[in-house]
Amino acid sequence: MKKVLVLEGSPRERGNTALVTDWVLEGLGKRGVSVERVRVPKLDINGCQACSTCVSTKGGAGCAQDDDMTELYDRIIDCELLLFTSPIFCWGVTGQLKLVTDRLFALMTGENMLKGKPIALVLTGGGSIFAGADLAARMYRDIAHFIGMEYLGEHIVAPCPGRQAMNRRPSYREEAKRFGKELRQRLKT
Numbered sequence: 531m532k533k534v535l536v537l538e539g540s541p542r543e544r545g546n547t548a549l550v551t552d553w554v555l556e557g558l559g560k561r562g563v564s565v566e567r568v569r570v571p572k573l574d575i576n577g578c579q580a581c582s583t584c585v586s587t588k589g590g591a592g593c594a595q596d597d598d599m600t601e602l603y604d605r606i607i608d609c610e611l612l613l614f615t616s617p618i619f620c621w622g623v624t625g626q627l628k629l630v631t632d633r634l635f636a637l638m639t640g641e642n643m644l645k646g647k648p649i650a651l652v653l654t655g656g657g658s659i660f661a662g663a664d665l666a667a668r669m670y671r672d673i674a675h676f677i678g679m680e681y682l683g684e685h686i687v688a689p690c691p692g693r694q695a696m697n698r699r700p701s702y703r704e705e706a707k708r709f710g711k712e713l714r715q716r717l718k719t
């Protein structure tokens with residue numbers, strides 16, 4: 531059973547990003563896969579304090595902070611695919627998801643616990659792909675490369691017309707499902 535951890539950055543539980551994520555997971559399917567969806571904005575997660583405690587810790591995060599990231603670190607270490615999902619807010623991912631992304635630093639210092647871990651991305655934006663989705667995708671691609679994670683790609687819906695319009699046009703669902711199927715193939719379930 532391959533463990534997929536979905537870190538959902540949107541504060542809107544039933545928003546555009548959640549809908550596209552539903553479809554991607556539909557494409558990924560259920561056979562041989564266990565999916566856990568974590569709504570990051572519901573968690574109590576602080577920003578990295580740059581204290582460097584993690585730098586001298588091997589075999590775990592070694593983060594000096596005690597917040598909801600402590601438990602999330604264990605799940606991130608444990609999963610076989612990390613799927614980040616977010617709407618674009620001001621040319622980037624949501625602040626809530628960026629805090630988690632910064633805190634990944636603790637898993638790559640000391641002993642790199644993210645090396646080789648597959649990562650993928652789902653984004654929705656109100657503007658064109660050049661109103662931030664391109665930058666957010668580049669950010670995760672470059673971070674993955676820097677850490678030595680395996681970047682499996684991104685699915686971007688931008689400009690995203692909203693839930694109702696997406697539900698009226700089957701192509702949105704089909705494209706998201708296709709991405710989910712691709713992820714499944716890359717996971718070799």
Ligand SMILES: Cc1cc2nc3c(=O)[nH]c(=O)nc-3n(C[C@H](O)[C@H](O)[C@H](O)COP(=O)(O)O)c2cc1C
Pocket residue numbers: 540541542544545546547548616617618619620621622654655656657658661662663688690
């Ligand atoms: C605070 C805020 C900032 C936004 N900034 C951008 C932006 O910079 N670029 C963009 O393409 N869309 C932007 N949008 C639009 C959202 O990315 C878009 O509506 C998205 O699909 C919402 O997803 P959700 O329903 O999951 O929240 C912004 C929306 C909000 C609320």
